Amino acid sequence: MSAGWVVAIVLAIGALAYFFAAQRARVQRDGTDRAKEVPHSLPTYHGWLAFIFATVPALLVYLVVSSVSAGLLDSRIRSEVTAHIADPAAASLSIGIVRNASNALTQLDLSGPNVPTSYAALRDMAKSAGITLADSGEDYMVPLAAGVNADAGVHKLIGQGLTLLLSLAGAAFAYSRIRLRLRARNQVERVVLCSLLGASTVAILTTVGIILSMLGETIHFFSEVDPLTFFFGTVWDPRFAAAGSSGSEGQFGLIPLLMGTLYIALVSMLFAVPVGLMAAVYMGEYASNRVRSTVKPLLELLAGIPTIVYGIFAVVTLGPFFRDLSAALAGGFSFIQAQSVFTAGIVMGVMLIPVVSSLSDDVITAVPRAMRDGSLALGATRSETIRKVILPAALPGIVGALLLTASRAIGETMIVVLAAGVAARINFNPFEAMTTITVKIVNQLTGDLEFNSPQTLVAFALGLTLFTLTLGMNVYALYIVRKYREQYE
Amino acid sequence: MSLESAATIAAPVSRPNAPPKMQGEKVGVFYGEKQALFDVDLKIEQFNVTSLIGPSGCGKSTFLRSLNRMNDTIDGCRVVGKITLDHDDIYDPAIDVVELRARVGMVFQKPNPFPKSIYENVAYGPKIHGIARNKADLDEIVHSSLRRAGLWNEVKDRLQEPGTGLSGGQQQRLCIARAIATKPEVLLMDEPCSALDPIATAVIEELIDELRENFTIVIVTHSMQQAARVSQKTAFFHLGKLIEEGKTEDIFTNPKNKQTQDYITGRIG
Ligand SMILES: Nc1ncnc2c1ncn2[C@@H]1O[C@H](COP(=O)(O)OP(=O)(O)OP(=O)(O)O)[C@@H](O)[C@H]1O
Numbered sequence: 001m002s003a004g005w006v007v008a009i010v011l012a013i014g015a016l017a018y019f020f021a022a023q024r025a026r027v028q029r030d031g032t033d034r035a036k037e038v039p040h041s042l043p044t045y046h047g048w049l050a051f052i053f054a055t056v057p058a059l060l061v062y063l064v065v066s067s068v069s070a071g072l073l074d075s076r077i078r079s080e081v082t083a084h085i086a087d088p089a090a091a092s093l094s095i096g097i098v099r100n101a102s103n104a105l106t107q108l109d110l111s112g113p114n115v116p117t118s119y120a121a122l123r124d125m126a127k128s129a130g131i132t133l134a135d136s137g138e139d140y141m142v143p144l145a146a147g148v149n150a151d152a153g154v155h156k157l158i159g160q161g162l163t164l165l166l167s168l169a170g171a172a173f174a175y176s177r178i179r180l181r182l183r184a185r186n187q188v189e190r191v192v193l194c195s196l197l198g199a200s201t202v203a204i205l206t207t208v209g210i211i212l213s214m215l216g217e218t219i220h221f222f223s224e225v226d227p228l229t230f231f232f233g234t235v236w237d238p239r240f241a242a243a244g245s246s247g248s249e250g251q252f253g254l255i256p257l258l259m260g261t262l263y264i265a266l267v268s269m270l271f272a273v274p275v276g277l278m279a280a281v282y283m284g285e286y287a288s289n290r291v292r293s294t295v296k297p298l299l300e301l302l303a304g305i306p307t308i309v310y311g312i313f314a315v316v317t318l319g320p321f322f323r324d325l326s327a328a329l330a331g332g333f334s335f336i337q338a339q340s341v342f343t344a345g346i347v348m349g350v351m352l353i354p355v356v357s358s359l360s361d362d363v364i365t366a367v368p369r370a371m372r373d374g375s376l377a378l379g380a381t382r383s384e385t386i387r388k389v390i391l392p393a394a395l396p397g398i399v400g401a402l403l404l405t406a407s408r409a410i411g412e413t414m415i416v417v418l419a420a421g422v423a424a425r426i427n428f429n430p431f432e433a434m435t436t437i438t439v440k441i442v443n444q445l446t447g448d449l450e451f452n453s454p455q456t457l458v459a460f461a462l463g464l465t466l467f468t469l470t471l472g473m474n475v476y477a478l479y480i481v482r483k484y485r486e487q488y489e
Numbered sequence: 490m491s492l493e494s495a496a497t498i499a500a501p502v503s504r505p506n507a508p509p510k511m512q513g514e515k516v517g518v519f520y521g522e523k524q525a526l527f528d529v530d531l532k533i534e535q536f537n538v539t540s541l542i543g544p545s546g547c548g549k550s551t552f553l554r555s556l557n558r559m560n561d562t563i564d565g566c567r568v569v570g571k572i573t574l575d576h577d578d579i580y581d582p583a584i585d586v587v588e589l590r591a592r593v594g595m596v597f598q599k600p601n602p603f604p605k606s607i608y609e610n611v612a613y614g615p616k617i618h619g620i621a622r623n624k625a626d627l628d629e630i631v632h633s634s635l636r637r638a639g640l641w642n643e644v645k646d647r648l649q650e651p652g653t654g655l656s657g658g659q660q661q662r663l664c665i666a667r668a669i670a671t672k673p674e675v676l677l678m679d680e681p682c683s684a685l686d687p688i689a690t691a692v693i694e695e696l697i698d699e700l701r702e703n704f705t706i707v708i709v710t711h712s713m714q715q716a717a718r719v720s721q722k723t724a725f726f727h728l729g730k731l732i733e734e735g736k737t738e739d740i741f742t743n744p745k746n747k748q749t750q751d752y753i754t755g756r757i758g
């Protein structure tokens with residue numbers, strides 16, 4: 001029985017439980033004299049309560065049993081393979097082969113006495129069924145794979161049996177519990193609350209999980225590379241080692257990447273902030289409702305374009321255009337390279353315009369109308385009102401909005417991968433190529449790699465650095481924005 | 490000079506033959522399709538306080554806002570008829586709205602100081618209009634405006650503190666100081682005391698009476714007593730129409746219209 005069926009059956013039990021529980025509650029309700037005793041909850045609440053009892057514990061148990069089973073099987077494969085092979089890199093390869101073999105056995109429906117004795121035999125059988133297995137398997141793997149499959153079967157039986165039993169038991173319990181004064185309504189409310197809480201916990205736990213997983217790999221990296229040379233190193237030259245050979249030295253200086261990141265972010269902000277802010281002022285202060293309701297969505301359309309498309313635009317159109325333009329301006333010599341800080345910054349700036357304008361628009365329209373009227377009634381023009389009253393009042397909020405935008409710019413990946421270049425160097429000419437932290441993360445992780453050399457692990461250190469940077473900016477921005485909100489409340 | 494004539498000096502400066510400062514003729518106001526004000530004919534006499542009374546939603550604020558074209562800032566609002574300031578039609582396309590609003594100032598129902606210092610709040614208008622020649626001049630304007638608004642003693646040591654940090658009554662007086670610092674000719678006040686306690690209200694009423702010497706004032710109020718205390722002329726609005734207008738004492742002691750009578754005796758409203 002597949003997992004899908006188990007869930008379907010549990011839900012069906014839940015549905016029946018709902019129906020019968022609601023029915024029973026209805027019968028109880030109709031059979032009593034309201035003058036003496038008032039039913040506490042509507043029948044539907046009793047139904048929902050029964051549904052919850054029938055499904056939630058059962059499905060949770062199913063999830064737990066399944067994940068425990070997966071862990072047990074994994075550790076069995078791992079321990080038996082490492083008993084045969086000591087080298088960790090080769091062992092991880094063999095573990096993969098065993099997994100594939102056990103999948104093949106399942107697909108071929110082979111178990112017990114039908115299992116072939118040699119790996120070569122299994123591979124041939126698999127091949128005739130259209131399944132490809134690796135060449136380098138060994139004979140001990142076949143019984144191991146078969147044994148794992150047998151274990152899996154037992155686990156599955158236990159898990160599914162337990163789940164269905166629990167579902168029925170839950171339904172029966174909830175059904176038997178139905179009383180006139182049972183506070184089913186309040187209990188359903190509590191379950192709703194718990195699931196809402198659970199949903200928000202997921203987001204928080206994910207963040208924590210991301211940080212922890214990056215932290216682990218980063219610590220691993222720093223055990224091989226001195227943090228000081230990473231954070232203060234001015235040379236980025238990771239020297240990709242040939243697969244397997246380790247110990248080749250590379251230099252992992254963060255400074256050139258950080259400078260590139262900040263430089264490009266700066267250029268993009270220099271472009272996006274004035275344009276976005278003016279657009280926001282126009283939208284918030286001048287545009288009539290009709291104009292606003294068409295222009296604003298159009299502007300926000302820009303925000304919906306995938307950033308890779310911006311990157312392509314930069315590489316295919318804007319980069320060559322700037323190069324040729326600079327050649328024309330300088331008489332032959334193009335001082336703007338096709339890939340440059342300037343091009344990447346401008347394109348990223350275009351991407352950021354809607355971010356700046358919609359965040360600032362919110363802040364500007366949040367300034368109370370009374371401020372505007374007060375200024376206009378004193379005979380100020382609109383632009384005087386904006387400059388002298390509205391922008392100063394909205395300033396903290398705008399600063400917050402700009403910080404949020406800047407952290408977007410710093411974390412942006414696809415545009416810079418395509419438009420900024422890969423040359424990691426310290427450079428102050430905006431018309432030359434520079435590279436960013438995100439580009440290097442992509443570079444270091446491209447290809448089929450094991451995460452065990454500094455060359456790949458550095459990606460996690462970079463990622464964590466970037467994360468810390470943007471998180472800090474976001475937290476600060478939120479702090480400012482919140483403080484600003486209080487001002488008018 | 491007898492006692493009696495001294496009393497007449499403080500009493501309404503009715504100069505029946507003097508031309509009105511502002512005059513509305515067949516003024517109508519529409520919000521989109523809906524007409525909120527119908528054919529209002531009203532004269533605003535110079536150096537007088539004119540109060541606009543009437544039940545909620547009858548169009549007092551609407552009429553007030555049309556006097557300095559603040560209705561222009563409301564989407565879909567349209568004004569018909571003719572309103573003049575010293576015989577100039579203020580809805581004439583040739584009129585500079587910004588200049589008009591400098592001449593016809595406004596104080597709002599809810600105090601709305603800018604999130605700036607007390608000094609900057611009052612200096613805002615003079616700076617924009619270049620009224621002060623230099624810093625000393627500006628200081629003088631700010632100080633005298635605060636003094637006239639009866640706020641000087643309370644804030645003279647804290648001019649650089651934010652205006653939003655004052656109490657409601659102080660904020661309202663700050664807004665009045667801000668309005669008179671621009672030296673308008675007409676001052677429009679929309680329920681300036683509705684957010685204030687009786688003591689702050691009394692301060693402002695006294696202030697209005699003093700301001701009458703130099704300004705022409707139009708005030709919207711829901712308080713009959715206030716209208717009777719501060720104004721020389723009263724106009725009663727009902728359902729978007731001007732029902733009756735005249736000398737305050739006549740309106741309150743001897744209303745000609747039944748609706749006016751009902752309203753001031755508390756039967757409608
Ligand atoms: N911005 C607006 N948009 C649409 N209709 C409006 C607007 N402002 C006022 N109105 C309508 O115009 C009419 C008059 O409103 P106005 O604010 O002038 O009344 P008011 O006499 O000042 O009342 P109150 O004493 O409650 O302040 C009301 O019916 C109101 O619904």
Ligand SMILES: [Mg+2]
Nearest residue numbers: 549550551679
């Ligand atoms: Mg009003």
